[in-house]
Amino acid sequence: MQLNDEERAMQRGDRGAAVKEAIDFQIAVGSFFGARRFVPISNAHMMGDIEVMGDAGLSRLKQMADAGTHCAVGITTNARCIDFAWVKRLEQVEDEVEKERQIIAHLRQMNVITADTCINYQTLYQPHLGEHVAWGDTGTVIYANSVFGARTNFEGGPSALASAITGRTPEYGFHLDAVRRGNFTVELDVDPTDLADWGAIGRLVGEPHQSYYAVPVFSGPGGTPLQRSPTSDELKHLGASLASYGSHAMFHMVGVTPEALSVEAALGGNTPTDRMRITRADIDRMYASYDVKDGRCNLVVFSAPQLSLFELKRISELLDGRKVATGSKLFVTTSNAMKRSATELGYIGRIEAAGGIVLEGVCFYILQDLTPMKQRMGWTSLVTNSAKLVNTITAHRFNTILRRTEDCIETALTGDVK
Amino acid sequence: MTGTHAPLLTIAVYRAAGPVVEGEAVMSTEGFSPRYDLDRWTGVISKPGHRLEGISIRDKILFFPTAKGGIAAGWAFHDIKGKGIAPKAFVFGVTNPVMVQGAIFADIAITEGWSPDPLSVLQSGDWVRVDPPRRVIELLRRAPAR
Numbered sequence: 001m002q003l004n005d006e007e008r009a010m011q012r013g014d015r016g017a018a019v020k021e022a023i024d025f026q027i028a029v030g031s032f033f034g035a036r037r038f039v040p041i042s043n044a045h046m047m048g049d050i051e052v053m054g055d056a057g058l059s060r061l062k063q064m065a066d067a068g069t070h071c072a073v074g075i076t077t078n079a080r081c082i083d084f085a086w087v088k089r090l091e092q093v094e095d096e097v098e099k100e101r102q103i104i105a106h107l108r109q110m111n112v113i114t115a116d117t118c119i120n121y122q123t124l125y126q127p128h129l130g131e132h133v134a135w136g137d138t139g140t141v142i143y144a145n146s147v148f149g150a151r152t153n154f155e156g157g158p159s160a161l162a163s164a165i166t167g168r169t170p171e172y173g174f175h176l177d178a179v180r181r182g183n184f185t186v187e188l189d190v191d192p193t194d195l196a197d198w199g200a201i202g203r204l205v206g207e208p209h210q211s212y213y214a215v216p217v218f219s220g221p222g223g224t225p226l227q228r229s230p231t232s233d234e235l236k237h238l239g240a241s242l243a244s245y246g247s248h249a250m251f252h253m254v255g256v257t258p259e260a261l262s263v264e265a266a267l268g269g270n271t272p273t274d275r276m277r278i279t280r281a282d283i284d285r286m287y288a289s290y291d292v293k294d295g296r297c298n299l300v301v302f303s304a305p306q307l308s309l310f311e312l313k314r315i316s317e318l319l320d321g322r323k324v325a326t327g328s329k330l331f332v333t334t335s336n337a338m339k340r341s342a343t344e345l346g347y348i349g350r351i352e353a354a355g356g357i358v359l360e361g362v363c364f365y366i367l368q369d370l371t372p373m374k375q376r377m378g379w380t381s382l383v384t385n386s387a388k389l390v391n392t393i394t395a396h397r398f399n400t401i402l403r404r405t406e407d408c409i410e411t412a413l414t415g416d417v418k
Numbered sequence: 419m420t421g422t423h424a425p426l427l428t429i430a431v432y433r434a435a436g437p438v439v440e441g442e443a444v445m446s447t448e449g450f451s452p453r454y455d456l457d458r459w460t461g462v463i464s465k466p467g468h469r470l471e472g473i474s475i476r477d478k479i480l481f482f483p484t485a486k487g488g489i490a491a492g493w494a495f496h497d498i499k500g501k502g503i504a505p506k507a508f509v510f511g512v513t514n515p516v517m518v519q520g521a522i523f524a525d526i527a528i529t530e531g532w533s534p535d536p537l538s539v540l541q542s543g544d545w546v547r548v549d550p551p552r553r554v555i556e557l558l559r560r561a562p563a564r
Contacts, residue, residue: 028522032435032530033515053493054458056500078489136489136516156492159519173515210449210484212514247449247485247514365453392487394454394465 001030001170002037010166018069022162029159030170038168039151039175043127044075045120045135046160048107050099051081051368053157058099058106060158065106075164076115076124077107078137079306079333079363086359091376092369100368112164116361117335118305121148122232129258132175134163138243139236139305139388141174145250147235149258151175154212154249173212174249180259181268182217182252184209186276189220190283191227194404195237195311198230199387200283202241205276210246217272218253223263225255233308240305241387290401292417297381297401298325300412303333303364304389309341315356316347318409324355325415329377333359356412365393374398383411425547425556427539431509432531434550435518439506439527440558441479443544445537446470449484450508452494452520461503475505479546479555481536483511491520499524507548509536509555529555 003011011027013020030038050058082092082100104114115124120135121143127133127150135141136155144150153173155163163169173179186205192198205216220226230238235256242248252260260266302315315332324330332351334342339360342348348358367373374396381399384390385408390400401417411417448469450456457464461476485491495517498504507527508517521528527548536555540546543561 025523028435029515029519032433032518032522032528034433047489047492052453052490052497054497054500056497057493059500060496136492138487138489153515154489156489156516156519156523158492158496158523159516160492210486211512212485213512244487247487249514371457392454395456395458397464397466399466 001027001035007038016068018064018067019165022165025158026162026166026170030172033170033172035170035172037171039132039171040168041073041132041134041163043125043133044073044160044164045078045140046075046112046155046164047078047136047157048103048161049080049366050096050103051366053103058103061103061106065109069110069165071111071164072167073164074113075160076113076117076120078116079118079366080116080361081366081368083359083362090367090373096368115335118363119236119308119335122236122308123335123337132169134160134169136160138249139240141249142239142243142251143236145174145180146239146252146257179213180215180250181270182215182266183270183272184214184274184276185217185219185263185272186278187219187221188226188278190278190280192234194385195233196385196387196402196404197283198234198238199241199385200286200402201278202238203245203387204278204282204286206242206244206246206248209274212247212249214246214248216242216248216251217260217263217266218251219263223254226253229256233311236305237386244388244391287402291399292401293381293399295417296415297383297411297417298328298415299379299382300328300330300408301364301382301384301389302386302408303331303384304386304392306363307332307334307338309338312338312342312347314405316350318406319354319356320350322354322413324412328412328415330356330412331359331364332356333362333364336360365389371396381417383408383417423558425558426560427557429536429539429555430533431529431553431555434529434553435522436507436525436527436550438547438549438551439479440545440547441477441506443481443540443542443546444470444473444475444478445481445540445542447483447537449486450480450482451486451488451490452498453488453490454486458494458498461498476503478505479507479509479548480505481509481540485510485512485514485517489516491516492523493520495520495524495526499526509548
């Protein structure tokens with residue numbers, strides 16, 4: 001990689017050992033991908049919690065903090081694995097909880113804002129067209145690239161942190177024009193009416209095109225704009241699902257995303273490798289494909305990504321004056337900030353009065369001690385409106401079932417899944 | 419004992435990083451995510467229905483056509499190495515940056531792109547060497563006949 005004077009100084013160790021370690025790591029990654037140079041970034045977003053880092057990661061983070069490592073650009077944290085108010089009720093292991101506290105302390109010491117949210121793009125930071133950032137998780141990345149026209153690769157925790165320390169990232173992947181061009185088309189001959197419909201579309205498109213470099217171009221029939229302009233939450237669920245099933249980092253949507261004034265503009269000269277068309281029947285077939293076993297389910301989850309204020313409002317309205325079935329659990333996860341606002345507005349009170357559990361700063365599938373929790377609670381099937389959650393939680397051996405939001409609520413109230 | 423023999427077969431890889439390693443090949447026709455597919459406390463592929471369900475990845479050379487997801491690998495590869503259940507190498511047809519970032523952070527060998535397709539010439543149980551500096555994977559001996 002070509003380095004400028006500042007980067008060479010970092011590499012020599014003139015800016016300290018922590019900066020040298022960060023840029024050496026970035027050079028190794030950049031060299032793998034053939035990056036020619038670094039680009040400056042203005043914001044970073046990192047995953048860092050004990051569930052994914054383990055003792056080895058905690059130890060590494062402590063070394064970095066003790067060495068005086070300091071982030072040079074604004075950096076926030078993704079959802080974590082523990083809501084401290086719920087540790088005892090969820091019977092999470094106290095040792096791990098203490099380690100999570102240590103991680104938070106080390107990150108703050110390094111100038112990281114521990115905001116604990118995977119919807120930073122809705123609540124914290126909205127990068128502009130062409131702005132280079134270094135973000136993870138994947139849902140944040142695909143939203144940044146697609147909806148804002150900002151530029152980022154999938155950045156794992158150590159990599160996002162290194163970017164914040166050096167203030168730059170290697171220029172490869174979605175920082176480059178050529179990689180951002182669409183390479184297959186998807187005509188939506190359907191008006192999706194629920195967040196789960198959008199997630200289902202993400203699975204239909206992502207699963208058969210599993211590649212980081214696959215970039216779908218969505219349009220209505222014949223390349224026209226969609227019948228209805230989607231909301232931020234709808235794009236969030238589409239993107240999170242594409243990123244999860246397809247490992248995609250970007251999509252275009254004609255008339256919606258800034259690099260897609262037309263199908264041709266979004267393709268940028270590429271010949272589509274595939275032309276898909278999705279109808280209501282395709283989505284309904286997907287709902288029908290989930291195995292409901294004996295038709296009973298005692299776990300309903302709204303999470304992945306964390307819920308926006310609009311989603312919290314809707315869930316609270318659907319639950320208003322009703323009760324979650326005896327023996328069933330309904331979980332909702334959101335960010336600390338959204339929970340504060342939703343509490344003020346009475347939404348959280350309504351959800352809790354119905355027996356729902358609202359966790360803050362976490363995402364369900366990364367909860368610490370989830371497998372023992374599952375066994376203790378007698379959970380087998382999980383019903384959710386999040387296509388991403390259906391995919392991400394599978395290592396914990398749940399039987400996952402995607403359903404529309406109102407159907408999820410019915411399952412929570414009755415214990416039945418149809 | 420195998421290191422001095424000429425390889426039986428050589429596969430070129432397009433991109434590579436990490437140390438030279440030898441080990442038992444595990445071939446998968448399904449992609450991989452440490453978050454979705456792996457029990458990160460035992461090192462066993464735990465996703466119900468995954469083509470490698472029930473198989474331990476410890477000390478193996480893992481061949482996957484694609485990467486699934488996911489940001490988790492950034493820390494998770496370092497974590498499983500700390501727990502002593504990491505594979506020796508990841509060999510991907512197409513990967514994503516987090517797999518590469520995670521493998522480099524954990525000092526685990528990783529490669530992307532291949533010719534010929536390993537699935538057409540190797541089988542699980544074959545003993546192979548992954549040589550990132552030379553960008554090759556070499557078959558050193560065939561799996562014992564079953």
